[in-house]
Amino acid sequence: MSTLIKRSLVDQALDQLRERITRGHWAVGQRLPTEPELALELGISRNTVREAMRVLAFSGMIDIRQGDGSYLRGSVDPFDTLRVLSNCSIEQARETRRIIEVEAIGLAARRRTEQDLQALHAALEHSSAHYHTDLDSYIACDLVFHRLLVDAAHNPTLSQLYRFFSSVVGEAILHSLNHTPRNLHVFDLHGELLAAIEASDPERAMSICRELIDCPDL
The missing domain is CATH 1.20.120.530 (GntR ligand-binding domain-like)
Structure with missing residues (x-):
């Protein structure tokens, strides 16, 4: 049950981050706020933000640079495109x-x-x-x-x-x-x-x- 709750929180964080990206809250190439800043802005824990950012990095939407921060690579989630293609x-x-x-x-x-x-x-x-x-x-x-x-x-x-x-x-x-x-x-x-x-x-x-x-x- 705790795993399901954690997954649900990460999904909610992903939804909020994707919505901001889609609406142009950040420009492609722009450095994103830090994890503590995002956690405060979204009202969620830093660990949840970190997991959500990892998912976005895996999908290719953001680039996490060790010691430098996270940068927006694209405003379209490839996974959304795959879902459309599959249907x-x-x-x-x-x-x-x-x-x-x-x-x-x-x-x-x-x-x-x-x-x-x-x-x-x-x-x-x-x-x-x-x-x-x-x-x-x-x-x-x-x-x-x-x-x-x-x-x-x-x-x-x-x-x-x-x-x-x-x-x-x-x-x-x-x-x-x-x-x-x-x-x-x-x-x-x-x-x-x-x-x-x-x-x-x-x-x-x-x-x-x-x-x-x-x-x-x-």
Whole structure:
């Protein structure tokens, strides 16, 4: 029971701190008040503040610098984003993929290197062995292929964003391919997509990517 009470107090402290951060009480990069100051301001114990600050540091919202204090790193909690992603619908996932993946594929067709192509061919060959067999293994391999496609755009921000979103992509693939036999055309589209990127044809690559995302069987 004492553990539950402590957890509840920490959650309350987190709610208050997140509310202040969201409302712009502190600017990104600003040094936050000390633990005693926050404890007094929030009306809670210093230990509770310390636990709440550790959670915020783990989520990446604040940076705790030993001997210097705590600094605000961002105003958006990644855990909140993950909760939204985990509750999105299949159609919402498709819409988001069109925005992120299609544009990234267009850039990849323009910027891909020979090293990118070698990695993509290897990933596609690896995933082909699982398409008609174990679905979980295929999804894992297919996500590697799609991440490499986005990586070929050579935009670290896009790559990181797609990795953050890829768990939703995996769920969408699982939902759409959870049947047998699976439509071979879906897998063939992956090969056509890679061929368009290899030919440095962004328009065709983006068109195939849209078709792949909008395909009922993914």
